[in-house]
Amino acid sequence: MTAMTTPAVAVPGRTALPGALHYFGHTVRLTFRNVAYVIFTMGLPVTMYLVFNSIYGSEPIVPGVNYSAVIMVQMAGYGALGSAMSGGAVVALERRSGWFRQLMITAVPERSFLIARAATVLVVVLPSLLLVFLAGFTVGGVRAPAGVWLAALASMWIGLLPLAVLGLVLGLLVKAEAVQGLNTVAMMVLSMAGGLWFPIELMPDAVQAVARWLPSYWIGEFGRWPFLGGPFPWQGVLVQLGWTAALIIIGGLGYRRAVRDSKR
Amino acid sequence: MESTPLAIELSGVNRSFGPVRAVVDLDLAVPVGQIVALLGPNGAGKSTTNEMILGLVEPESGTVRVGGRSAAAAVRDGGVGAMLQGGALLDNATTLDTLRLMRGLHRHPMALDEVIERSGCQEFLRTKTHRLSGGQAQRLRFAMALLPDPQLLILDEPTVAMDVELRRRFWASMREFAADGRTVLFATHYLEEADEVADRIVLMARGAVVADGTPSTVKASVAGRLVSFRSASLRTDQLHGLPGVVAVERSGQQVKLHSNRSDDLIRHLLLDTDAYEIEATTPGLTDAFLALISDADKEHAA
Structure with a gap:
């Protein structure tokens, strides 16, 4: 009868998986129906892309590629980063409201809810990426072979995993009152220092050195390399994996306490 | 089993x-x-x-x-x-x-x-x-x-x-x-x-x-009766010392005592205090509830 063993013993995976999938499907549907969420997470990066693009999008960067492509990638990365992190913050709100406790008295173990929530985040960030890419094609005049677009999209999307987990870990460990502010600060620091707003070449040396250890930098890099050419940024794969592993460990250490502390 | x-x-x-x-x-x-x-x-x-x-x-x-x-x-x-x-x-x-x-x-x-x-x-x-x-x-x-x-x-x-x-x-x-x-x-x-x-x-x-x-x-587990009355002079700490009193409820001059020696209590109230409008009733669930809770509180304090 200890907290550490009972759920695992009690749950023969049978209902846990369909239950978690069901939760995932419904949560995705409800998220897309939330108009405010859709406008802020999808509308904002597109708008920012259009503004920056009109200012310096037509500058050539390498032969045949305009700066427009780079801005597109960076704004897509910024938008996706924002929606990935705010998706995790919902957990903090649900812990405070007590909804999380309601979920805990079902057949699905709490860990499955968190995994399903991370999966939800990865799905709901896709439109943010796609919309900016669409604006890049239609308004920004970005042209490249289909393979390049797909490679940029896929590697950015997979590269977002540590940020989805980061949002979730903050949502689990930080109080609901603080999580919104902390999220905004973390998002701005990661975007700025990771070169999603301005190229990091414009930053002080110290920031440039740090940038290569940030997951946000590699999201931009994953999106840029198919357009700009050059070797695949393998270092980024290691950095993203490192962040993901570290965050899962931190979340794993804190989550049981966080779940128990959910509003009584 | x-x-x-x-x-x-x-x-x-x-x-x-x-x-x-x-x-x-x-x-x-x-x-x-x-x-x-x-x-x-x-x-x-x-x-x-x-x-x-x-x-x-x-x-x-x-x-x-x-x-x-x-x-x-x-x-x-x-x-x-x-x-x-x-x-x-x-x-x-x-x-x-x-x-x-x-x-x-x-x-x-x-x-x-x-x-x-x-x-x-x-x-x-x-x-x-x-x-x-x-x-x-x-x-x-x-x-x-x-x-x-x-x-x-x-x-x-x-x-x-x-x-x-x-x-x-x-x-x-x-x-x-x-x-x-x-x-x-x-x-x-x-x-x-x-x-x-x-x-x-x-x-x-x-x-x-x-x-x-x-x-x-x-x-039924609450033996005794409820005695209610009005009094201008009795203080709350005095009420607890009255015969058989196990619980006291008071709002202004209106006092409600739960006592398992209600006859002695009424006699005392009539002879030695200014109590008036004295009434004795069998407790309902609310009163049983209050009496039992106050017993538990007393045991806790002891």
């Missing part, structure tokens, strides 16, 4: 939150099919007891068995449904969204139509949860408790925010649900509810059971 199987069995359960001892050496056995009211003032340990039966809170010592298995196992296999106190609702979703979402999370859920009918959620299925009235929100919480098609229902102050008519319908529906041998444990502040609805009342104070029995036994 008793002849009737037990729906709930708590033995020697303790649980503290920081310095507060929420539940102290609690023993409670509820046979299958019983409707039990858990009664007590705020802080008596009712919610903590409920949460331990639901596996949301782990006891520090003692065991909790629900239908012969651990609380967590019972929750996972859909053996328990619960209305949590002030339980939150899902944001940005309608009643129907919420029910559909939650239904998929249970092992052998009740048919959605049946849940909606039993809980009375028909009129506001398309209403967003933040627009529900207090009574509607409670009905949705009741629906969520029914969804797992549980053998045991745990209801934490279920009729808060319900008006009289809604309360009546709620209990009718609950009785219907319990009629085929299911067990119900509900925590409440409303004594008349416990009296009318429950087969058995478990009265808690300071984390322990202070009375346990049918509503009439609980009433």
